[in-house]
Amino acid sequence: MKYTLRQLEVFLATARHENVSRAADELAMSQSAASGSLKELEQQFAVQLFDRVGKRLQLSELGRQLRAQAESLLQQAQEFEQALSGGQTVGSLRIGATLTIGNYMAVALIAAFRQQFPTAEVTLEVANTATIARRVADFELDLGMIEGEINSPQLETIHWRDDTLQVFAAPSHPLAGKRRVSDAQLKAQQWIVREPGSGTRQTFDRAMHGLLSDLDIVMELQHTEAIKRAVEAGLGVGCLSSISLVDAFARGSLVPIHVPQRDFSRQLNLIARRDRYNSAATRHWLALCASNSGK
Structure with a gap:
């Protein structure tokens, strides 16, 4: 195998931050190590994953096409590592919710989720529908819980309640x-x-x-x-x-x-990227929402 999981981590962190230095900080690496890892990945396959726009690194067309697969591979590798170590944790989960859901419903769901999975790391971002949809589409959130309607070929909408x-x-x-x-x-x-x-x-x-x-x-x-x-x-x-x-x-x-x-x-809806791998945490959250659908 010509690539490493570390290279995928650097690629994805750089895609999130559009900056190698901030990606290195997230991964607790030196900037030179992160930059070298990304450069080596591109050179190994003779591809360009980012377009350099001033000080920013924007995903190239190929980078955008590969991002979902890289996200899925990394999440599956993390679950595999947990299974090998006999861990019971479901990992981390990044939820976005619109204001009504975030202020009046999501906290109770998070409490129920943490009661079932005490070691789970759950973060909640509250914003309007347009912002949550954009952040889910940009891989910055795993799932969205929204009050509005969206029309995006990238996102799947699931009726919740x-x-x-x-x-x-x-x-x-x-x-x-x-x-x-x-x-x-x-x-x-x-x-x-x-x-x-x-x-x-x-x-x-x-x-x-x-x-x-x-x-x-x-x-x-x-x-x-x-x-x-x-x-x-x-x-x-x-x-x-x-x-x-x-x-x-x-x-x-x-x-x-x-x-x-x-x-x-x-309708209140759940949204996720169509091409994103559903981690164990995501699957358990969807099951929790289904059991609290009010039906």
Whole structure:
């Protein structure tokens, strides 16, 4: 075999950081050793895996084609080493979640996962749908848990569970307590909503089809708690996942606004690269999610 697992590690770390020095730091190597390992790999096969763009190293077309295979080979080799040593660990797992899932659901799943696999290393990144999808596509996350819809040939979408958005207001709001709110009344409100690129905003825009251009959107915020605080302060009405509003409704600090003529239903999905090898940690996480699908 003309290549080593260490060379694959350097190749993948360099692909992540687009910089040999940072790749060397990640792998606890000297910069010269990492650079030499990468150069030797390219020379052995007379290929160019990176294009040099200033101080950055960007994957060449061949490098992009080989990255998924290299990721898979390295993960399988790590699992093989664990099996040889009789280890019970499932390794590490990098999860990305959109805000509603990350703030209200993912932590409980991580706790359940760690209870089953105490030595597992799990990291969680919380961002909007567009960011999570990009980071999964770029191999920076193993799996994504998203509220929005994506259309990417690189990513596989797995339906996880159903969810519904809810329009809400402060208890003192004029619409509070009404049995039904008309479209004309919706257009008369000041709205505080999530930012473009979020799954919640995507669903809101779809639900308000035909009205969207007439809505008075006064604030676009990146965090659900900030939207809830703004609505509680009487600055307008909001629309968020019902999951994020349970406690506020129970306290009475916010109240639901009934809009039955609009469809606020949506799916929560898991996403992964189609060509990525599912490690033991990934397989166990998918099984955990399936057992917590709400079905």
